[in-house]
Amino acid sequence: MLKHQVHNILAATSVAEVWDTLLSCLTDIGFHHVLYGFTRFHTSSGFGDDKDHLFLTNFSAEYMQGYFLEGRYRHGPMVRWSIDNVGACPWSWIGENLETFTEEERKVVAFNQASGVTCGYTIAFPHSLKRAKGAIGLSLEPHVGTQEQADEIWARWGEELELICGVAHLKLISLPLPKRILTKRQREVLEWIGDGKTVADTAQIMGLNKATVEKHLRLARESLSVDTTAQAVLKAAMHNQIFTF
Structure with a gap:
């Protein structure tokens, strides 16, 4: 099963295809709720624009309204762990280190406890770029499972889970970021400018006038x-919006 799923992920051409394949694998194994996050813009002062x-x-x-849209994830203990570490960590780490948490982190713990999101694992991915951070949280059914059950799943499937999540992560970060989709014309003018062409050069190459290129x-x-x-050229390239097939 794992080999087939990895092949499907590698052959995927969209974020949705990768995500659907990964979810299917994880839910079959027993982690029914999943949260994946990645940014290339993390700094010591925070995560920047959502x-x-x-x-x-x-x-x-x-x-997700409470955890993401209201910004609690920025103070999530497992988010902090994933910034400072690489590999896998059981969520029992939270209880073992609760006394070291900030007030904001404790509020996130309380929010997750009230939501029943308390049993699972986090995988933090390695990156060669300092500002790039990526991780995935694997959760049992809220209010139902126990950490002991999560540990049993991990004992059996942990190595395979790290592999397939790692492959999915590498595939996802090679695809265009959905929230920053540019039009075909916007991508094209940025590509020519990125190649060192002037606005006048770009207009001539594309058969447009300078005002249209500027627009x-x-x-x-x-x-x-x-x-x-x-x-714009740098950010578009980092989001895989330009110089792609």
Whole structure:
């Protein structure tokens, strides 16, 4: 089963295909709720704009409203653990280290306890770039499972789970970020500018006038939430929006 799922992930051409394949594998094994997150823009002061993150989950909308949209994830103990570590960690780590948590982290723990999201594992992925951070949380059914059950699943499937989650992660970060999708014209003008062409050069190559090229560049900057075209080229490349097939 694992070999087949890995092949499907490697052959996927969209975020949705990768995610559906991974979810199918994880739920079959026993982790019924999953939360994946990745950013290339983490700094010591925080995570930056939520639109620059890739978050995927099958948790309920109610839970994600409180955990993600209201910003609790920024103070999640397992999020902090995944920033500082690589590998897998059982959620029993939270209870073992509760006395070291900040007040904000304790509030997140209380929120998760009230939501029944207390039993599972977190996998933090290695990265060569300092600001790139990615992790996935695997949870049993809220209010139902126990950490002992999660540990039993991990004892049997842990090595395979790290492998398939790692492959899915590498595939996901190679695909365009859905929240920052540019139009075909915006991508094309950024590619030419990224290749060192001027606005006039780009207009001539594309058969447009300079004003139209400038408009596409402005809209690309607005979509990417940046101030300069150079920043737009860099961010679009980091989001796999340009120089792709």
